Amino acid sequence: MRIYNSKAAPNARRVRIFLAEKKLDLPMTDVDLGLLEHKTPSYSDINPFQGVPALVLDDGAVIAESVAICRYFEELHPEPPLFGTGARGRAEVEMWQRRLELYLFMPVALAFRHSHPAMRVLESPQLPEWAEVNRARALVGMARFDEALREREFIAGDAYSIADITGLVALDFTRPAKIAIPESLTHLRRWRETLAARPSAAA
Amino acid sequence: MRIYNSKAAPNARRVRIFLAEKKLDLPMTDVDLGLLEHKTPSYSDINPFQGVPALVLDDGAVIAESVAICRYFEELHPEPPLFGTGARGRAEVEMWQRRLELYLFMPVALAFRHSHPAMRVLESPQLPEWAEVNRARALVGMARFDEALREREFIAGDAYSIADITGLVALDFTRPAKIAIPESLTHLRRWRETLAARPSAAA
Numbered sequence: 001m002r003i004y005n006s007k008a009a010p011n012a013r014r015v016r017i018f019l020a021e022k023k024l025d026l027p028m029t030d031v032d033l034g035l036l037e038h039k040t041p042s043y044s045d046i047n048p049f050q051g052v053p054a055l056v057l058d059d060g061a062v063i064a065e066s067v068a069i070c071r072y073f074e075e076l077h078p079e080p081p082l083f084g085t086g087a088r089g090r091a092e093v094e095m096w097q098r099r100l101e102l103y104l105f106m107p108v109a110l111a112f113r114h115s116h117p118a119m120r121v122l123e124s125p126q127l128p129e130w131a132e133v134n135r136a137r138a139l140v141g142m143a144r145f146d147e148a149l150r151e152r153e154f155i156a157g158d159a160y161s162i163a164d165i166t167g168l169v170a171l172d173f174t175r176p177a178k179i180a181i182p183e184s185l186t187h188l189r190r191w192r193e194t195l196a197a198r199p200s201a202a203a
Numbered sequence: 204m205r206i207y208n209s210k211a212a213p214n215a216r217r218v219r220i221f222l223a224e225k226k227l228d229l230p231m232t233d234v235d236l237g238l239l240e241h242k243t244p245s246y247s248d249i250n251p252f253q254g255v256p257a258l259v260l261d262d263g264a265v266i267a268e269s270v271a272i273c274r275y276f277e278e279l280h281p282e283p284p285l286f287g288t289g290a291r292g293r294a295e296v297e298m299w300q301r302r303l304e305l306y307l308f309m310p311v312a313l314a315f316r317h318s319h320p321a322m323r324v325l326e327s328p329q330l331p332e333w334a335e336v337n338r339a340r341a342l343v344g345m346a347r348f349d350e351a352l353r354e355r356e357f358i359a360g361d362a363y364s365i366a367d368i369t370g371l372v373a374l375d376f377t378r379p380a381k382i383a384i385p386e387s388l389t390h391l392r393r394w395r396e397t398l399a400a401r402p403s404a405a406a
Contacts, residue, residue, distance in 0.1 A: 048347055049302055061291075065305075068298035075290030087278030088264075095271035099252055102268075130333055144251055 003028045003069070004046060004054045006038075010109065010169045011066040012053040013203070017165045018070045020200035022077050033122070067097070070162055082162045089157070096156040096163035103141035105170040107134040112177035135179050142185055149187035153194065160198075168195040206231045206272070207249060207257045209241075213312065213372045214269040215256040216406065220368045221273045223403035225280050229258075236325070270300070273365055285365045292360070299359040299366035306344035308373040310337040315380035338382050345388055352390035356397065363401075371398040 005028040006012045019026060031037045031052045038050045047054040047064045054064040055072065063072050074083050084093035113123040114131035145167070149155065156163045171192050174181055181189065195201060208231040209215045222229060234240045234255050241253045250257040250267045257267040258275065266275050277286050287296035316326040317334035348370070352358065359366045374395050377384055384392065398404060 048350070049306060051305075057291075063291075063294045063298055065298045065301040068294045068301060071297045072290055072294035075293060087275055088260075088266075090278055091266045091271045091275035094274045095266055095268045098268040098271060102254075103252060125332065125336070127330060127333055129328065130330055133328070147251070 001026055001058060002056050004031050004043070004052055004056070005029065006031050006033050006052045008033055009052050010105070010173050011051070013169050014066045014162075014165050015053050015069050016203035017169070017200045018082060018162060019073065020203040021080065021082060021160070021165075021198075022073055024073060024077065034118075036121070067162070080160075082160070082165075084156065084159075084161060093156045093161045093163055096161070097166055099141075100145070100155065100163055100166040100170060104138060104145065105166055105173070107138040107141060108170050108173045108177045108179060110134040111138060111179060112173065115178065116176060135177070138174070138177075138179050139182070142181060142188055145191075146185040146188040149191045153191075155191070164191075164195055165200075168192065168201060172196075204229055204261060205259045207234050207246070207255055207259070208232065209234050209236050209255045211236055212255050213308070213376050214254070216372050217269045217365075217368050218256050218272050219406035220372070220403045221285060221365060222276065223406040224283065224285060224363070224368075224401075225276055227276060227280065237321070239324070270365070283363075285363070285368075287359065287362075287364060292362075296359045296364045296366055299364070300369055302344075303348070303358065303366055303369040303373060307341060307348065308369055308376070310341040310344060311373050311376045311380045311382060313337040314341060314382060315376065318381065319379060338380070341377070341380075341382050342385070345384060345391055348394075349388040349391040352394045356394075358394070367394075367398055368403075371395065371404060375399075 003015065003026050007030065031043060033052065037043055038052050044050055046056060046062055049064060051064055053066060053069060054062055055069045056062050063069050071083065084090040111131045111134040113119045114126045115128060120126060145155065152158065154160050154164050155167055171181065206218065206229050210233065234246060236255065240246055241255050247253055249259060249265055252267060254267055256269060256272060257265055258272045259265050266272050274286065287293040314334045314337040316322045317329045318331060323329060348358065355361065357363050357367050358370055374384065
């Protein structure tokens, strides 16, 4: 097995943190997004949708999309469970994962893509007004996650999960997106510090 | 249990089709998005993120986000399996589900939200240029899904899955979004007809 990875892509970092939490070590090939390597015919043969990361299995089959890659390893290596346990637990992790994607990760990514000079080629046309709308949405999302974290350690409950990984990656992505995390969101900041202190955060 | 539903929301339709495929019948309460009922304090008590649908369990706990609701019922009623079977099958369904969301459902939704007069209040400011970018992206996505469907009946393989539900709902959503499905995409059109012919499509 081999993972096509990008040091710069937040979605690839989600997979790297997930694998670190599972204590799995996979061979990786870097795809240089700045050089548009993900748009080349050879990479398009691996993933026609041109997204990074992608996992190539030993028989040549490809699993793309970061959460699909994580789910594959969850099935192969169920411990520690990172997608929740039991019907309700798994639904709750899915709910928080989706909320973090829709109300934090995506607005932050859109703010970045529509404002950062490095994204002029990949996101064309850049729409500064759309970046501003998404900065504001990310702040609304942050306030709601802060409230949810008031009474629990991790976003989906007592146990660390893939939803926390999505949260950490999204919060770290606020810096290049030029979104300041308000000082007043003390639960969100405590959560981020807890997640950032885990060895997996370096992945 | 009760589902807070919207006849107008594509995400709510995903859940209704899923439940129909599982032959499950749940009490539903309609939330009128046109009247902004999902923004009221009473609905925000159910779902602070103000999304529809939401599932309220008998003990009052809430599972929001359409895919999380579907996953909960998959866990309770595993047959027929709609999230795939086996490690690889489940990863493949997750991959196609994500691809359909990112490269079809979302561009179609963004084209709709940023161009349709009915969305002037909910999506403010509307950015017509962003609608056009997303119309073009939806067409690129459609061509890729058409290619993937060349040699198989359903998008994730031989079995119908939640990814097909996402595809049908997204394709039906092209009409209000004013995106024509090209005649040349014969595999995509055959797929849509197959899905639309299932009794669940009326849900």
